[in-house]
Structure formats: C-alpha cells, structure tokens
C-alpha cells in the first residue's frame with residue numbers, strides 16, 4: 526500500500542462513485558477497481574459493498590478511511606516541514622582543532638551536524654590549538670576550536686563550549702626534575718619548564734612566573750601543541766602548564782608517567798570555544814554549523 530493507493534481509496538470513500546473518482550485520479554475505472562481489490566486483499570476484508578448504483582463503506586472501510594485521513598494529513602505536514610528547511614546543504618566545511626579537541630569536544634558537535642547535513646563534506650585539519658583563531662582569520666579554516674585568547678580579535682565570533690582547568694604537570698617517575706619539584710620549597714628558578722610557543726596557555730604561564738617572581742625562568746623548550754608538552758614531561762624533561770583535558774586524552778603510557786602538581790593559584794580555567802569570522806557567520810554552511818553549537822541553541 527502506498528500514499529497514492531490511500532489517496533484513491535479516500536477519494537472513492539468520499540465520492541462513493543467509481544467513475545467520478547477514477548476521473549479525478551486520472552486512472553481508468555478498472556485500474557481504480559483493481560487497486561481497491563488489492564487493498565481489500567491486503568487487509569483480508571471487503572472495504573466497500575458495491576451494487577449497481579451505490580458504493581457503501583463497510584466497517585473495515587470506515588476504519589481505513591480514518592487511517593487514510595490521518596496518514597495523508599501527517600504526510601502533508603511532513604512535506605511542509607521539509608520544504609521549510611529549504612534545499613539541503615552541500616559543499617565543503619573546513620575545520621581546525623587540536624588532536625585533543627578532536628577527541629574531547631568535536632565528536633558530539635560533528636555527529637549532530639552530519640545528521641542534519643549529510644551531504645556536506647567535512648575537511649578536518651588538526652594542529653596546534655594556539656593557531657586556531659589565526660586559521661579562521663586567514664580563511665584556512667571556516668571554523669576552529671580554540672582556547673579564548675585574552676583579547677579576542679574584533680573580527681572573530683566565539684561560542685563557548687567548556688571551561689577548562691589548567692594544571693601544572695611534572696614527571697611521575699624518579700628523575701632529577703621529579704626530585705627538584707618534590708622538595709619542600711622547590712627552587713622554581715632552576716626547574717626546567719616546557720612552554721607552548723604561543724597562545725593563551727603561554728600567557729598564563731608567563732603570568733604565573735611574574736606572580737612567583739621568577740624573572741629568568743629556565744626554559745627547557747618551547748613547543749607547538751599542548752600534546753607534545755605532555756610527552757616531554759613524561760620523558761622527564763621538565764614541568765609544564767597545560768589544559769587538563771590534554772592530559773586526560775593523552776595515551777595511557779604517557780599519562781602514567783605524568784603527575785599533576787597542583788591546581789591552585791592563578792592558573793584560572795580558560796574558556797574553550799568555537800570560533801569563526803563574524804562576517805562569515807551568515808554563509809550557509811557556517812551558519813548551519815554555528816546554529817548547532819551548545820551555546821547557540
């Protein structure tokens with residue numbers, strides 16, 4: 526049984542006249558009659574009592590009439606709702622985020638987007654989280670996941686996803702750095718630090734140095750990407766300030782070699798969010814993505 530069968534049946538149930546309904550539905554009376562017979566076979570009950578002049582609905586016929594009315598109405602409503610949504614979106618959407626964010630925050634957003642816009646091709650690039658805002662400004666990415674910089678460029682829109690805690694990590698296994706930080710009053714001036722080469726976490730560790738009056742920190746290395754900082758701490762190279770989510774999503778063998786020193790101080794949480802150029806927010810693909818963000822619904 527299909528929608529057209531139901532329409533024919535309903536017309537006949539209302540007109541009670543094979544010839545008239547056949548004409549209205551643009552079929553021959555014999556085709557209409559055959560379709561009705563098929564419905565009757567499907568249901569195992571006669572739907573109409575026919576005599577030469579009149580067509581009368583049976584009880585089963587009355588029930589099918591109600592069903593047909595409701596079903597056709599629902600179908601019309603569905604078509605209307607789909608029409609309202611307009612033509613489906615297609616094309617490419619370029620996303621940028623860190624490996625960590627691709628594990629921790631991107632999946633639920635992307636799942637939602639894919640359900641609503643299955644024809645859009647997602648082009649994902651991963652890299653240093655600190656590059657995220659710049660990637661949207663340069664147009665290399667349409668959308669990026671970023672830690673909110675202290676001053677957000679005026680051209681960038683930012684939709685908050687999460688408040689991340691930032692933690693100081695040190696090697697967990699016995700090593701010189703471990704012994705240094707284990708002292709009652711660690712000599713921070715001489716403990717090697719691994720720093721992000723740029724970005725909001727870099728700003729935070731610099732602020733922490735100032736508060737601790739560490740004027741000339743011992744910088745072991747500056748690296749791009751918070752994930753690489755965790756690996757270096759795990760190898761005993763030094764200590765580092767990182768978003769805790771990066772540690773949580775590091776491979777277990779790495780995580781086991783790292784310990785969190787403390788969570789206090791001015792290592793205030795920082796905001797993780799999605800950014801895009803403000804002037805591009807009305808572009809169909811970007812707008813569709815933006816609308817699905819937790820902060821926008």
Ligand SMILES: CC(=O)[C@](C)(O)C(=O)O
Pocket residue numbers: 622623624625626654655670671672689751768770771797
């Ligand atoms: C800023 C960001 O994307 C993360 C998840 O915090 C990170 O990778 O550091």
